[in-house]
Amino acid sequence: MRSFEQIIEEFGPALARTAASYERNAASQQDLLQEIRLALFRSLPGLKDLSKLRAFVFRVAHNCCVDHVVRQAGKPAAVDDFAEVQSDDRTPEQELLRQEKARRLVEAVRQLELPYRQVIALLLEDMSYAEIAETLGISVVNVGVRVNRAKGRLKELLHHD
Numbered sequence: 001m002r003s004f005e006q007i008i009e010e011f012g013p014a015l016a017r018t019a020a021s022y023e024r025n026a027a028s029q030q031d032l033l034q035e036i037r038l039a040l041f042r043s044l045p046g047l048k049d050l051s052k053l054r055a056f057v058f059r060v061a062h063n064c065c066v067d068h069v070v071r072q073a074g075k076p077a078a079v080d081d082f083a084e085v086q087s088d089d090r091t092p093e094q095e096l097l098r099q100e101k102a103r104r105l106v107e108a109v110r111q112l113e114l115p116y117r118q119v120i121a122l123l124l125e126d127m128s129y130a131e132i133a134e135t136l137g138i139s140v141v142n143v144g145v146r147v148n149r150a151k152g153r154l155k156e157l158l159h160h161d
Contacts, residue, residue: 040057
């Protein structure tokens with residue numbers, strides 16, 4: 001069995017992206033990420049099959065995120081706070097365009113209904129349809145349906161601007 005620290009090291013960036021797909025405010029993202037880590041720490045002893053660790057980690061993360069969304073419903077929206085992304089060899093104009101596209105995609109994903117947001121967030125983490133199905137407790141066919149509907153809605157949202 002891997003230690004909790006090893007699991008956090010392996011899945012930390014993906015968990016941070018998952019939290020960011022549900023929460024736009026940077027401070028709230030960090031709070032949500034801490035909630036996810038705590039939930040993982042508490043639930044890891046219940047994991048019986050290590051071959052299903054990835055799906056287990058994302059199931060716990062998405063359950064925390066759903067709980068977070070439910071708790072936040074009705075609260076006033078916070079001011080946007082996007083973290084800057086490090087640049088490589090791009091010109092400032094290219095980097096600005098890339099950041100704007102990434103910001104628009106994240107914002108569009110946040111606008112999706114929860115079932116669609118879940119499958120897209122997991123798909124963006126390179127999970128297979130089977131892994132997504134296991135994580136969310138739905139069929140592989142249902143994953144495909146949700147992905148297609150989410151992609152259609154994302155096209156509408158991204159081309160509406």
